[in-house]
Amino acid sequence: MPITTDIQIHAVNVLVIGSGAAGLRAAIAAADAGCEVLVVGKRARTDAHTVLAAGGINAVLGTRDPEDSWQQHFADTFKEGYGLGDPAMIEILVREAPDAVRELADWGAPFSRLPDGRLDQRFFGAHTYRRTCFAGDWTGRAVLETLARRSEGIPMRESFYVTELLHADGECFGAFGFDLDTGVRTAIYADAVVLAAGGHTRLWRRSSSRRDENTGDGMSLALLAGCRLADLELVQFHPSGMTHPEEIAGTLVTEAVRGEGGRLYNALGERFMSGYDPERMELSTRDRVALACYTEITSGRGGPNGGVFLDISHLDKAVILERLPRMYRQFLDHQLLDISTTPMEVAPTAHYSMGGVVVDAETTATDLTGLYAAGEVTAGVHGANRLGGNSLAETIVFGRRAGQAAAAWARDRTTIKRPAAVVAAANERLASVIKRGDEFARPLQRDLRDLMWERCGVVRDEDGLKQALIGIDALTDRAQQVDVSPTAEGHADLAHLLDLQASLLVAKATVLGAIARRETRGCHNRSDYPELDEALAKTLEVSMDDRELRVGSRALPEPAPELARLAALIPDLDPTGRLTE
Known part of the structure; x- marks a missing residue:
């Protein structure tokens, strides 16, 4: 049809x-x-x-x-x-x-x-x-x-x-x-x-977003219409997402598990947070726990599904059912795993877009x-780590x-x-992508997510980010050959291609921002620039000029002096009894 x-x-x-x-x-x-x-x-x-x-x-x-x-x-x-x-x-x-x-x-x-x-x-x-x-x-x-x-x-x-x-x-x-x-x-x-079309966290291999949401399509709509995007490289990675089965990889494992006493172990049985934050252990900040999990996995101390192990089995089952009923049911439904007796295998997952469309505050x-x-489609509120x-x-x-x-x-x-003429041109552009081809959108979406996870994930460096740009360009070329054949069953394959096109554009903007932010700040970890750079306390903006993406920067206004002083006085807080999700 x-x-x-x-x-x-x-x-x-x-x-x-x-x-x-x-x-x-x-x-x-x-x-x-x-x-x-x-x-x-x-x-x-x-x-x-x-x-x-x-x-x-x-x-x-x-x-x-x-x-x-x-x-x-x-x-x-x-x-x-x-x-x-x-x-x-x-x-x-x-x-x-x-x-x-x-x-x-x-x-x-x-x-x-x-x-x-x-x-x-x-x-x-x-x-x-x-x-x-x-x-x-x-x-x-x-x-x-x-x-x-x-x-x-x-x-x-x-x-x-x-x-x-x-x-x-x-x-x-x-x-x-x-x-x-x-x-x-x-x-x-x-x-x-x-x-109000959401963020872009589905661009990563493991994501707490569901399929076909947060693909960056809202950001792409704005960028193609002449709007600026800011700080797309600032993506919050939650420490614990499910690792399997494939269709739900990245689904959130609430931090309430750690808040209730969950312990993190690597494949060697070591409670590894003692080497990253011995005082706060599993109740450390989200970015620090995510980085610790990532480091254990990439250092070869991960489990069979590419994760580390979160164990709550030392608690009484009645307590787990009272405090963590959703998590108990989630693992039982998807893995036939009883978290009251068996550790969960988890890994960091892309969770929230701090960057997005530039808007006027008022x-x-x-x-x-x-x-x-x-909403999440915009930039401005959360900076380099969302509260x-x-x-x-x-x-x-x-x-x-x-x-x-x-x-x-x-x-x-x-x-x-x-x-x-504007409407006619929009109609023609939509019609132009409906054609037979040798590629399919779903595998290309997977390839993009793998590429972003490997090259622009929890930890980044310039070489990997430049490889990501090459990979994105190659996938963009392949996307020109995607088969779109609407049928009586609907037009999902057309939507998948359009999601893919938006994701490729926003992924490139994200990688360009990550290259330009040559520092480590909050959720943005550069192994080749491990220190925070005060000169980069500014927003990095991507715009489109003659179909090419351009990166610029803009200084942020200073907060009122009394507010700045109050922020400077905040100590590192005792996390006991606090949820961090």
């Missing part, structure tokens, strides 16, 4: 691309402002990547620790990001998170509460005080389902793939895409667009007029701001150009 060449036209005030927490919160804000809104997403409304966020959402409520303050939350976030976070964005986040979380609670989010009815809060790693609200170990799902209920009256097109942003003369006027089931193509005209506006962005619990807060705070700003722009816009 060939894909239809007919083009449907749809027009709205505000188009939201992405149906996760950031996208739904933007849609709610725009609708509340009186705009006609449409949300499009590749997945179902309640199945976006947000559902995988487990631990909690940060807000200074003072429930457990009344002495907490937004200033301290700022200082913790700025320090954990190794000074690369945008002070303006961080301040907005920490000031507005309390009201945003209370709002979610008022909308019915099932956050845990104290006996007196106030929202409970727990410790997360690198937080001075307890400020993380939570709903068991499924906070992300609780937040997304709450937003889905709140947005029930807002139209949404599921299984819709956006192939490109529509723009002319520096202004965005919508997006072009197709239905994954029917192949019907649609030009969606919009007075304003919000991009409005979330991008370099393309009429285009706004929020646990800040990601969900970011989606809500900046999702709301993006929706409000997009609505204001849509209301005030008096004229808008919608050249038919």
Whole structure:
């Protein structure tokens, strides 16, 4: 069944691309402002990547620790990001998170509460005080389902793939895409667009993202439309992901396992964290534990599936079932392994994109007029290491701001150009990739993920990164020959090719940033530049000029002196009793 060449036209005030927490919160804000809104997403409304966020959402409520303050939350976030976070964005986040979380609670989010009815809060790693609200170990799902209920009256097109942003003369006027089931193509005209399409962690061999999400397609959409991307090399690698079976490799093994007393061993039976952080052991910082696991594996002390061993079997099984029920079921379902008796084999996994689209702190506006962005697709908040619990807060705070700003722009816009030639060109570009070929997208996606893991993974060096560029160029050439043959069963192979093309572009931008950042800072480990370089306390930006990627840099503004002093005073915190996810 060939894909239809007919083009449907749809027009709205505000188009939201992405149906996760950031996208739904933007849609709610725009609708509340009186705009006609449409949300499009590749997945179902309640199945976006947000559902995988487990631990909690940060807000200074003072429930457990009344002495907490937004200033301290700022200082913790700025320090954990190794000074690369945008002070303006961080301040907005920490000031507005309390009201945003209370709002979610008022909308019915099932956050845990104290006996007196106030929202409970727990410790997360690198937080001075307890400020993380939570709903068991499924906070992300609780937040997304709450937003889905709140947005029930807002139209949404599921299984819709956006192939490109529509723009002319520096202004965005919508997006072009197709239905994954029917192949019907649609030009969606919009007075304003919000991009909330996630990160790029699926570019790595082991990733906590699921298949066909976080492929960098949102970042690619923005880059091809003239926007800058920043700090893509800053990718957080979680210390523990599953190693097998193949289809779920990288799936997160929560740090709560270590928080409850889990111990890490290599294949020789050595509890190796004693050689990396003898005081904090398995409760060391995420980047340090990830590096330790990686070093043990690459030094030949890994297990049969390329991992190290995380053992919780010394705890009573009743305790494991009470404290770690999801992990118990996860290993039983996928490996027939009982973690109460047998160690888990784990390895580092790409977990979160700290870099992304450059946005204005106040409005979330991008370099393309009429285009706004929020959530993991953006850069600015997290610097070189994300503070646990800040990601969900970011989606809500900046999702709301993006929706409000997009609505204001849509209301005030008096004229808008919608050249038919731009839509026709988008249609032709989509049609041009539907052809017979000798290659297939899935194997090339795997090859790219292997390449990024080996050459731009937990530890990088210049030689390996340059080899990555050569490999990416070779895969890009092979991608020209991918077979795309839509059938009555759907158009998944077309989506796989488009994901691959986006991933190749964003992978190249990531590697270029990693080459330019000749230092070790936070999550970015350069074996050939092992020291932090104060001259590189700046954001590295990638832009596209005549189809070529260019790397530049931009100095970050300094935080207010009193906030900088507070960040400098933060000691290394005792991790006892703190989750770090």
